[in-house]
Amino acid sequence: MxxxxxxxxxxxxxxxxxxxxxxxxxxxxxxxxxxxxxxxxxxxxxxxxxxxxxxxxxxxxxxxxxxxxxxxxERMKVENDLKQTIANMSHDLRTPLTSIIGYLQFLKLDELSENEKKEYLEIAEHRAKSLEKLLNDFYELSLIESLDYEINMEKLNINKILQEIILGRYADFAERDITPNIEITSNTLYVMAEKKSLERIIENLLSNAIKYGKDKIDICLKEEKGGMLLTFSNTFTSLTEEDMENIFDRFYMADKTRSGRGTGLGLAIVKGLVEKMNGTISSDIKGDMFNIYCSFQIIN
CATH class of the missing domain: 1.20.5 (Single alpha-helices involved in coiled-coils or other helix-helix interfaces)
Structure with a gap:
């Protein structure tokens, strides 16, 4: 015991x-x-x-x-990105608005000739169209980035779509005095995508190359590792590592003066649409060429 x-x-x-x-x-x-x-x-x-x-x-x-x-x-990053977006948008809205208001005030002057009034009115109209494009691009991007944005996917011949868009931009190439180097695979490539979104992606990438390309543009569509790779390349005047890191961000412009050559939303829209359709997009610099790579899976 x-x-x-x-x-x-x-x-x-x-x-x-x-x-x-x-x-x-x-x-x-x-x-x-x-x-x-x-x-x-x-x-x-x-x-x-x-x-x-x-x-x-x-x-x-x-x-x-x-x-x-x-x-x-992540919350802090989102807040900072939002603040930067608002600041950039405010700047890009204010610039054409100030110009429009200024030219409208000029039109009230009695001593202006009819030719001067016509010239000022055309400039104000041009600024108004720039403002309209900015607002439309921002609205489109906000829709793309929303969770309930719907993509209606279908089987598409990307060779055909690419060729049609390039032919439709012939006048733009001629205006820049640039003859693009085009390489499109002879194999017909089909992808699952939304037609209007795929066309918008190609249009935006082509516009970016035409607008900012110095004197050379290369366009290549090829089959690679079970998928398709679409590459837009152009010579450039000045791009930095910071530009490469932020090139697809909303309102980001390599031109720090924001001189009005674009809205800074074109590549952000491209990235949003590509990712919505399960594709990938990236960019780099090789030698004197700035390259954007867009890829989707190929379907039979």
Whole structure:
């Protein structure tokens, strides 16, 4: 009996110690969490190694802290991107609006000749159309980036669509005095895409090359690794690593003066449409050529 009583006492003392130690660990967890939450830091919980369940709890808490920190960083990035978008849009809206208002005020002057009035009216109309394009592009991009934007996919012959769009831009090439180097595979390539969206992608990439290309434009469509690769390349005057990192961002322009040659939304629209249709898009610089690569899976 004495032995049983002694054994029972030892067990009670051991369990009491385990409970006391567990309570200390839990109190430590609460205190550390309180400090982390108060300071809004990304620190992690530390504990002893005697209780597996408390260890697992601490690991889960630490994982939650990491996720919260990542979410906070993403939220800050979204807020900064939104602020930058609003700032850029405000600038790009204000520029044509100020010009339109200025020329309309000129038109009120009595001493203007009819020719001058006609000239000022044409300039104001041109600025108004630029403003309309900016608003239309921004509206389109906002729709594309919405979660409920619908894409009606169908089987499309991308060779045919590309050829038709290139032929339709012949006058633009002639105006820039550029003869494009065109390489389109003889194999007919079919992709699953929405026709109007695929046409918009090609139109925007072609417009970008024509608008900013210095003196040479290459267009290539080929089959690669079970998919198709569409490449638009053009010589350029000045692009930096920063430009490459941000080229598909909303309102981003390599021209820091924002001189009005574009809205800064064309490539953002392209990226949004490509990704909506399960494609990929990227860019790089090789030698004196700026390249944009667009790829989709080929279907039979």
């Amino acid at each position: 004495l032995f049983l009583g002694l054994a029972f006492s030892i067990i009670i003392i051991f369990l009491g110690y385990k409970l006391f130690y567990a309570e200390r660990q839990i109190s430590s967890l609460i205190k550390q969490l309180s400090v982390i939450n108060k300071n809004k830091s990304g620190g992690k919980i530390t504990i002893g190694l005697s209780n597996k369940k408390i260890e697992l709890l601490a690991e889960e808490i630490n994982e939650t802290i990491v996720i919260r920190k990542q979410s906070e960083a």
